[in-house]
Amino acid sequence: MAYNVEKIRADFPSLYSGTAFFDGPGGSQTPTPVAQAISHALISPLSNRGVTTESERNANEIVLEYRSAVADLVGGEAKGVVYGRSWTQLVYDFSRTISKSWGPGDEIVVSNLDHDSNVRPWIQAAEARGATVKWAKFDTTTGELSVEEVANQLSNKTKFVSITGASNVIGTKPNLSAIGKEVHKVGALFAVDGVHLTPHAPIDVKAIGADFFGFSSYKMLGPHCGSMIADPALLESLHNDKLLPSTMDVPERFEFGTLPYEIMAGATAAINYTAGLDAAAAGTRREKILFSMNSLDEYEQELFAHLRREITSIPGITCFGSATDRTPTLFFQLGNKASVDVYKALAQRNINAPASNFYALECSRALGLGDTGAVRAGLAPYTTKDDVDRLVGALDEIARS
Numbered sequence: 001m002a003y004n005v006e007k008i009r010a011d012f013p014s015l016y017s018g019t020a021f022f023d024g025p026g027g028s029q030t031p032t033p034v035a036q037a038i039s040h041a042l043i044s045p046l047s048n049r050g051v052t053t054e055s056e057r058n059a060n061e062i063v064l065e066y067r068s069a070v071a072d073l074v075g076g077e078a079k080g081v082v083y084g085r086s087w088t089q090l091v092y093d094f095s096r097t098i099s100k101s102w103g104p105g106d107e108i109v110v111s112n113l114d115h116d117s118n119v120r121p122w123i124q125a126a127e128a129r130g131a132t133v134k135w136a137k138f139d140t141t142t143g144e145l146s147v148e149e150v151a152n153q154l155s156n157k158t159k160f161v162s163i164t165g166a167s168n169v170i171g172t173k174p175n176l177s178a179i180g181k182e183v184h185k186v187g188a189l190f191a192v193d194g195v196h197l198t199p200h201a202p203i204d205v206k207a208i209g210a211d212f213f214g215f216s217s218y219k220m221l222g223p224h225c226g227s228m229i230a231d232p233a234l235l236e237s238l239h240n241d242k243l244l245p246s247t248m249d250v251p252e253r254f255e256f257g258t259l260p261y262e263i264m265a266g267a268t269a270a271i272n273y274t275a276g277l278d279a280a281a282a283g284t285r286r287e288k289i290l291f292s293m294n295s296l297d298e299y300e301q302e303l304f305a306h307l308r309r310e311i312t313s314i315p316g317i318t319c320f321g322s323a324t325d326r327t328p329t330l331f332f333q334l335g336n337k338a339s340v341d342v343y344k345a346l347a348q349r350n351i352n353a354p355a356s357n358f359y360a361l362e363c364s365r366a367l368g369l370g371d372t373g374a375v376r377a378g379l380a381p382y383t384t385k386d387d388v389d390r391l392v393g394a395l396d397e398i399a400r401s
């Protein structure tokens with residue numbers, strides 16, 4: 001592995017602030033090449049997409065390059081990549097379209113491990129169509145969401161299942177490919193919220209069996225936008241509401257209005273940057289991404305093991321979730337101290353680890369944390385052992401104060 005965290009850190013001007021950033025699951029810091037790509041797109045000749053003028057061609061190339069980069073990131077097809085402002089916006093749009101075929105007697109399945117953006121829009125769409133919602137629930141002791149639990153909610157009435165790729169608070173990574181197989185056995189569609197998973201693991205949407213898969217670029221070194229990835233043939237079969245003069249082409253007909261070319265250029269640059277996280281990565285962009293994401297996973301898991309070992313010595317600490325397969329994200333409380341006070345005390349020490357339910361509302365409630373939640377510390381590609389030791393030292397000090 002040629003994962004060199006110090007070399008990576010040099011590309012992030014915001015790290016010169018001296019802040020230790022553990023708020024990556026909420027949004028990561030941005031490397032210079034991403035900002036440069038945004039700026040370059042904006043100051044180059046740029047018009048609406050087309051093929052006649054240079055400025056039109058620039059816009060067109062940015063869009064096509066974005067789709068091909070996203071396809072390489074997740075193992076999908078470029079024509080199946082839909083741009084969106086955020087995952088939440090994409091889920092709302094797609095839930096309204098997909099649910100057009102649901103009716104009374106039909107069932108959909110969501111889980112209480114998920115971020116609310118992968119719960120509420122599907123529930124609201126089901127309610128509007130008279131369909132029934134079934135819940136797959138995680139084990140609150142271990143944090144695991146088992147394949148059996150999801151399978152138990154399925155029947156020949158199930159039309160649609162949406163499950164997170166990883167919990168954005170306790171990090172649990174459900175066994176997606178096994179769940180996907182169960183969902184397809186009953187002939188339902190399977191959607192995966194990959195927003196918290198994609199920044200931490202190599203993704204292969206075909207191996208997962210995800211009919212829909214989405215992630216947000218701003219959680220993985222890019223600008224604020226998201227993508228929904230599906231088989232182009234599946235997109236063709238969906239009939240969304242759209243403006244009359246806008247194209248029927250896929251994926252364009254799911255992307256409303258004029259696209260933000262500069263943001264798309266930045267998102268592509270973030271994927272290209274990710275492909276080079278491990279200097280030893282070689283081959284096609286897809287091969288480099290898989291290699292670099294495996295190296296990042298190895299690096300983060302080692303650091304996470306260190307964090308979990310060290311944090312246990314802090315008086316009164318309670319960590320939630322202990323799933324076997326999880327992202328490097330810790331959700332914890334410090335004795336009887338209010339989590340918001342712990343967050344503020346850390347902030348005074350230039351350490352960013354906020355406290356909230358982080359919109360994983362059902363998960364926070366199931367854990368007995370109500371709507372308040374707890375403190376979250378997530379690792380990112382630029383996190384060092386020194387950052388982790390600073391966090392542990394500060395928590396120890398706060399716990400004893």
Ligand SMILES: Cc1ncc(COP(=O)(O)O)c(C=O)c1O
Pocket residue numbers: 025026085086087088089115117118164166167168193194195196215216225226358
């Ligand atoms: C797992 C997960 N899903 C969805 C979202 C929402 O993403 P977006 O801000 O792109 O709507 C988040 C954001 O925190 C998340 O962590």
